[in-house]
Amino acid sequence: MSNHNIELISLSYHNYFIQGYMLGTGDKTIVLLHGGGVDSALISWKEVMLLLSDEYRVYTFDLLGYGKSDMPDAILSIPFYIDMLHSIMGQLKVDQCILSGLSLGGGIAIGYALKYPEKIEKLIPVGAWGLYSRMPFHRLCYWYVNSPVNLTAYQWLGKNKKRVRGNIAGNLIGDKSRITDDLVDQVYQLLQSPDSGKAFQSFQRYELGKKKVTTDILDEIHKLTMPVLFINGEKDPGVPVKYVREASKRVSGSKIHIMKGCKHWAQKERPEEYAEVVRGFIK
Template sequence: MREQQIHTTLGQVHLYEAGEGSTTVMLLHGAGLDSAMLSWAEVMPLLAQHCHVIAVDLPGYGKSDRAVGFAGPEFYGKHLSALHQVVQQLKLEQFVLAGLSMGGALAIGYALAYPDEITALVPVDSWGLVGKMPMHRFYHWYVNTGLMKTSYRWMAQSNFLVRWSITSSLLGDKSKVSETLVQQLKELCGAEGAESAMQDFQRSSLTKTSAVPDYRAKLSQLQMPVLFVQGDKDPLVPTAAVKQAAASCNAALHLMAGCKHWAPKERPEEFVSVLWKWISSLSAAKSKAID
């Protein structure tokens, strides 16, 4: 695994690289306590057997710097600008972009903003596909209180609460909830300002009446092949919304049976197999068209 820091207008962005080859796949993680190595640690070595893989610690996560005053209407625009600066400094001309949850919304936004750079797009259990959340007004109230900080402090002291949080929304297979993962998340919950990045994301993503961004009307503008990957038991992103999104842009869709919101973490072998088979089929179709 190779690591490096890229300087952007939002500070230093940390990234991890593995593998070689003509195909590059960039992976974006989700919000909360997430980071490149938390969501993609199991995926990277498997995918690196086939291609060049880059996993990014988004600003405010992992080993990347935290920008000041990050929440607000410019939240997604600032993220996309930082990602574009990373791409430019890495001299990436074309690559596959995959993103999980918040990272999925960023991936869609990036593909819309810079379509010539993206050869294929893979939103995974992606945010950005609904107009509002269930119990939307409650969640809007909740994220604008101090209760999130309190809940993180509680989880930092309780194995039970961490396990409950994982099994209720992230992993469908309870056997995948290892003691190592529980202790890792407990430690992250106890870190100073642990809730800050999640608060920035949620406060920037929920108005009183709607979810932000809402890409549903723009998905038909995507110019590249798209594969949606979805845990079919995901309680945070409705599978029905993902099916509608896939149909609206003639995208491929793979449902990971029994998985919840952290589908690549839950079954990395299946995720990599499906992803690489799909990427390979695109390359084969392109070669056939040229011939």
């Protein structure tokens, strides 16, 4: 699948470079936010961009610390990324959009919609961070993210492509036929960066407090006023469906779409299904 129609956009935040991407010329604007770990905008969203750009103007970008964007000398957190997103919206002259985010991007999207509701026409979190106040095995998670083992794990994973493929199959994509050699190569290349994992580690260290998460999105989520569609993989080990159902109960009029058999990278595993559901929700 070619990138040749995707326009590159240079963005910035506090003098840090952000690599942006745009496709389509529709009247409505969709903004897509990728996840944490070793993700990037085009790895998570390229197929979706190509599917939706026939009707909508679609933007995505590499969060600071990811992909081709700069690694900032800053503590990375939900509030940091919300402020960064607000700056980007201004640079792109986007007055209002449909906002969808995966995992870390889902937490940013929900937080942004709570702070700037007038900017969001509709909200679509996918396997979103922040739908529980405490992680499963929270004390163990707190120890892990603050230990040297956290970064070492990325180095170990990047040693060979077999490990990369196994990690994708274990956590991210349920249908192994969707784990292409090209996808494995892309993730493997990201893992070769000396900064691989550092942005997400900074985020985890800030957001995982000793007893609960620092930015408690779940406690505020009932304040969302725009139409909300929660999308989740049926077999997502990182964000189990029960947490999404509980979050949806707190948001008046919200909808849920569970993608059967999918894991955490649901929109990557079945982009056609994601695009069809989103089109229906927008219309």
